[in-house]
Amino acid sequence: MRAVDIIQKKKEGSVLSKEEISFLVKGFTQNQIPEYQMSAFLMACCFKPLSFKETLFLTESMLHSGKIFDFSDIPFRKIDKHSTGGVGDKTSLIIAPIVACYTVAIPMISGRGLGHTGGTLDKLESIPGFNVHLTSGEFIQNLKTLQLAMMGQTQEIAPADAKMYALRDVTATVECIPLIAASIMSKKLAEGIDGLVLDVKFGSGAFMQKLKDATELAKWLVRIGESSGKKTLALVTNMNQPLGNKIGNSLEIEESIEVLKGQGPKDLIELSLTLSGYMLLLGNACSSLKEGISLAQKAIASGKALQKFQAMVKNHGGDERVVESFKYLPSAKYTFKFLASKGGFVGGINARSIGKAASVLGCGRETVTDVIDPSVGFILHKKVGDKVQKNDILLTTCYNDEKKLAASMVELSQAFEITLKKPLSQPLIQKVIAKSNCQK
Numbered sequence: 001m002r003a004v005d006i007i008q009k010k011k012e013g014s015v016l017s018k019e020e021i022s023f024l025v026k027g028f029t030q031n032q033i034p035e036y037q038m039s040a041f042l043m044a045c046c047f048k049p050l051s052f053k054e055t056l057f058l059t060e061s062m063l064h065s066g067k068i069f070d071f072s073d074i075p076f077r078k079i080d081k082h083s084t085g086g087v088g089d090k091t092s093l094i095i096a097p098i099v100a101c102y103t104v105a106i107p108m109i110s111g112r113g114l115g116h117t118g119g120t121l122d123k124l125e126s127i128p129g130f131n132v133h134l135t136s137g138e139f140i141q142n143l144k145t146l147q148l149a150m151m152g153q154t155q156e157i158a159p160a161d162a163k164m165y166a167l168r169d170v171t172a173t174v175e176c177i178p179l180i181a182a183s184i185m186s187k188k189l190a191e192g193i194d195g196l197v198l199d200v201k202f203g204s205g206a207f208m209q210k211l212k213d214a215t216e217l218a219k220w221l222v223r224i225g226e227s228s229g230k231k232t233l234a235l236v237t238n239m240n241q242p243l244g245n246k247i248g249n250s251l252e253i254e255e256s257i258e259v260l261k262g263q264g265p266k267d268l269i270e271l272s273l274t275l276s277g278y279m280l281l282l283g284n285a286c287s288s289l290k291e292g293i294s295l296a297q298k299a300i301a302s303g304k305a306l307q308k309f310q311a312m313v314k315n316h317g318g319d320e321r322v323v324e325s326f327k328y329l330p331s332a333k334y335t336f337k338f339l340a341s342k343g344g345f346v347g348g349i350n351a352r353s354i355g356k357a358a359s360v361l362g363c364g365r366e367t368v369t370d371v372i373d374p375s376v377g378f379i380l381h382k383k384v385g386d387k388v389q390k391n392d393i394l395l396t397t398c399y400n401d402e403k404k405l406a407a408s409m410v411e412l413s414q415a416f417e418i419t420l421k422k423p424l425s426q427p428l429i430q431k432v433i434a435k436s437n438c439q440k
């Protein structure tokens with residue numbers, strides 16, 4: 001077999017075999033196939049998209065390029081959640097301790113923030129002492145004792161994806177649904193899970209801008225999961241404004257704790273309860289979504305979910321007192337109030353602009369080597385549809401550096417739209433894609 005013949009075949013739109021795809025992925029991972037050939041193949045996939053079967057073969061080849069966790073000795077169903085990323089999305093921190101209160105275990109391998117979106121690991125690391133660099137052994141131990149384990153992506157998990165993704169990033173081949181689906185699912189299937197709930201976001205703050213594209217991606221993800229023998233379900237959710245009211249690493253820890261204490265903003269509670277409900281359903285801890293949501297509410301009301309969160313923080317070496325008082329979390333030195341320039345209704349909050357403003361302020365990174373400031377961020381006081389008077393506070397910026405504040409204000413000035421008419425309210429959860437409706 002030769003890589004050039006496989007690339008030629010794909011360029012002509014022919015269907016590749018399992019062996020051909022495996023040959024490419026294996027050869028590339030083992031440095032036998034050079035980057036220029038893999039780049040050409042990836043570009044061919046953008047113009048002559050992979051069929052579902054080819055995408056499944058690609059996912060399997062990428063999955064088997066590394067370690068696959070085996071949690072068969074843990075006597076619970078293993079369920080994870082994956083979000084395609086957004087602004088203010090801290091649901092992982094809320095739902096994992098909720099679901100772990102029942103007969104389900106959550107092995108969660110999370111990522112870092114890049115560009116305008118945040119990452120779970122950065123949020124967790126804002127808790128003083130919190131160590132996300134667990135060995136596989138520690139990860140398994142946490143899963144056994146707490147039914148909940150969190151860690152970062154390692155070189156061992158789907159290394160083919162890490163190598164291919166780095167190439168896609170610089171060859172304009174990221175935006176291709178089969179390639180995205182194979183990339184996400186190869187990493188998730190390596191977690192040794194029985195089921196997966198996906199949160200596929202669309203809108204200004206999301207990877208996919210259009211509902212149609214997010215729905216299409218959700219269908220591919222569910223089909224791959226189900227074809228791999230995992231119960232898989234996807235919500236397609238609105239990311240046209242940030243989720244919740246707090247954006248920034250330690251601020252998002254605060255808001256997650258607030259929700260676990262039975263407080264917090266409506267949209268974040270709705271999504272967290274629904275995701276938890278579906279995870280409990282896939283984990284066979286209940287027999288309907290309604291029951292799952294009710295169990296999630298009970299875990300919050302009883303304080304058990306908060307205790308799980310606190311135990312998880314302790315297990316990772318973090319300061320567990322953050323649950324009792326936010327004074328133990330890093331906080332910014334200064335605040336700046338961003339005011340409404342006129343009265344009316346908040347017609348839109350561009351989540352991408354807020355995400356970019358947060359990144360510039362120090363919450364995120366433009367390149368993987370940038371150092372983040374855990375204490376800075378935004379507190380939103382108004383959301384889409386809220387009435388505002390001129391000079392009402394739309395948002396508070398928590399900052400440490402005047403220059404960064406000024407740069408983030410440039411982005412922020414684009415973010416709010418004030419309209420005369422109240423905008424039509426849009427559901428946060430737009431679609432649920434399951435096995436029964438994931439076929440094209």
Ligand code: URA
Binds near residue numbers: 165174179184207
């Ligand atoms: N996230 C991933 O993990 N992979 C992609 O290809 C795109 C987004």
